[in-house]
Amino acid sequence: MPVEYISRIRDLYLSLGYGAYKWTVNETPPPWQPLRKPLAQCRLALLASGGIYVAGQTAFHYKDDTSFRAIPRDTAVADLRATHFAYDLTDARRDPNVVFPIGTLRGLAQEGVIGALAGHAYSFMGGIYSARRVTEELAPALCDALEREQADAALLVPV
């Protein structure tokens, strides 16, 4: 059985004296856009919330940071860094592909499984408590970026 994170996080917060977090619950069906062509012909964008940045870029902060970093698709995995307040960073720092699978996707693009990767992958700090700020600030900005990239499809990787 998968871990029930919502109830565990509620218990953990209560034990620390915090109120229960109000998770977003969408009862209505999500929008639906089938792939318009086979994945082998699609331009795929990677979006990931693990707080990844490239050495030389400004790192994320830990308090509802709604900024993002554009990471060129050819960036060496060795130049990727991870910063985040809410998950164990040990393995992400050892091998960023576990939360930011850019190397994995490059390999599959070379094999022809994916048509191409978008020019940039997009990284952010997903631990944003305000769902409103995600919806009003971060999501539209990423949508604009993906439209500029002419992405057909997006793979989103949370932590």
Next chain:
Amino acid sequence: MCHQSVGLIARLLESAGISTLCMSSALDISRAVNPPRTAFLDYPLGHTAGKPGDPALQREIMLEALEAFTSLTAPGAVKMLPFRWSEDNSWQKTAMRGKDDRLPRLDTPQYQSEDDRSRAEEACAICPPRTS
């Protein structure tokens, strides 16, 4: 919160005509926010795309996940990926239980290393301010 944020972003992208697939290691949070398509990997948080140093496994996981772009045909559907972190799943007993491992929510950049900080601050000295 990461799974919630990603689900909200996916819903907006999908409504803008971009097909999306969310990977997930927190099934209940993903189901609540209800993105268009989800590929669930039952691994500890921080390993949504595989185990470190095992590119062959990472590739297998990604192939199984990407297949969900075409095999899922109902809005909100979830594909359960056929991988286990360990035989006994003992990691599940302690996940998000007992103690709070989160770091303080500081509002200044938190670098992986001081070297990164110097490099970023040097870069910022010669470029215009930016917000992203």
